[in-house]
Amino acid sequence: MSLPKRVVLVGPMGAGKSTIGRLLAKELGYRFLDSDRVIEERCGANIPWIFDVEGEGGFRQRETAMLDEMTAETDVVLATGGGAVMRQENHPLLRKNAVVVYLKTSIEQQVERTRKDRNRPLLQNDDPEGVLRQLFAIRDPLYTQLADIVMYTDRKSPRLVVRQLVNRISPKTPRHRRQRRKEGRQNVQGIERTQS
Ligand code: S3P
Numbered sequence: 001m002s003l004p005k006r007v008v009l010v011g012p013m014g015a016g017k018s019t020i021g022r023l024l025a026k027e028l029g030y031r032f033l034d035s036d037r038v039i040e041e042r043c044g045a046n047i048p049w050i051f052d053v054e055g056e057g058g059f060r061q062r063e064t065a066m067l068d069e070m071t072a073e074t075d076v077v078l079a080t081g082g083g084a085v086m087r088q089e090n091h092p093l094l095r096k097n098a099v100v101v102y103l104k105t106s107i108e109q110q111v112e113r114t115r116k117d118r119n120r121p122l123l124q125n126d127d128p129e130g131v132l133r134q135l136f137a138i139r140d141p142l143y144t145q146l147a148d149i150v151m152y153t154d155r156k157s158p159r160l161v162v163r164q165l166v167n168r169i170s171p172k173t174p175r176h177r178r179q180r181r182k183e184g185r186q187n188v189q190g191i192e193r194t195q196s
Contacts, residue, residue, distance in 0.1 A: 003028065003170050004099040005074040010143050011103035012136060013082045013120055014113035016153050016161070020103060021079035023162045028169075034079045039066050051121040060087060067093045082135070083122075085142040094146060099169055102147035103161070104140075106154050107132055 007024065009017040018034050025032035039062050040046050050059045064087055070078055071093045078098075084090055094100055105113075110132045114123055122131055144150060149168050153161050 004097065006071065006096075006098040007077045007165075007169065008071075008094050008098045008100045009077065009079045009103055010085055010094065010100060010146060011082065011153075012105060012110050012132065012139065012143075013123065014110035014132075015082075015103040015105040016113070016158055017079040017103055019158045020153070020161050020165075021077045023158055024165055025077035027162055027166050028077065030075045030077050031073070032077050032079070033070050033073065035063065035066050035070060035084065036079075036081050038070070039063065042066075047119055048121045048124075056121075063087075064090055064093075071096050071098070082139070085139055085146060091146060099148045100146050101165060102143040102150045103153050104143070104150050105152075107136060109154050110136075 007028070007030070009015075009021050009024075011017055018037075021034065022032045024030075036047060039050070039059075043050060043062065045053075047059065050062065054062075060083070063081060063084060067080065067084060067090055070076070074097075080094065084094065107129065111129050114120060114128065114132075117123065122135070125131065149165070151161060151165060151168075156164075
């Protein structure tokens with residue numbers, strides 16, 4: 001199997017899309033793009049500000065425009081915002097020449113990973129867990145429907161998730177084989193231990 005032009009990560013807030021995406025891009029020799037971060041850079045403002053001033057609708061418009069632009073890039077790993085699947089018009093953009101990976105995560109993990117975060121406007125209320133549950137009920141079928149690969153991330157280190165993903169996406173790339181050999185040597189020397 002040859003490498004896809006793009007790997008697109010979808011999944012809820014707190015699924016680890018950014019952390020895993022960055023590591024995966026390194027592993028594949030791809031660039032990493034994070035849709036939320038690029039929106040913030042372009043706008044010169046953070047996501048809470050955009051939600052405040054333009055509303056969620058304004059943010060979603062920016063998000064669609066950004067996905068349109070980013071999905072023209074090749075050799076990239078693209079981390080999308082948790083709500084990117086909510087607009088039907090985004091679906092063909094996300095799928096275009098890409099392997100779509102759903103990072104599936106329990107509500108408990110989502111709560112844990114987003115607890116201290118102030119940059120997610122949808123969770124700044126009295127019941128963030130309730131919101132995450134509601135969003136999951138609506139979005140899980142969409143993530144699943146779009147995904148080529150569903151990867152569970154609970155109780156796994158980001159490195160382990162990435163290793164499993166590389167195996168699924170392209171087990172036979174020369175870069176991957178080299179990396180595998182290197183990891184094997186390092187394990188023997190005891191410099192680095194990789195989880196299994
Ligand atoms: C959102 C998820 C966020 C960000 C925005 C809205 C959502 O991205 O796009 O706050 O609707 O789930 P992350 O999934 O990267 O946190």
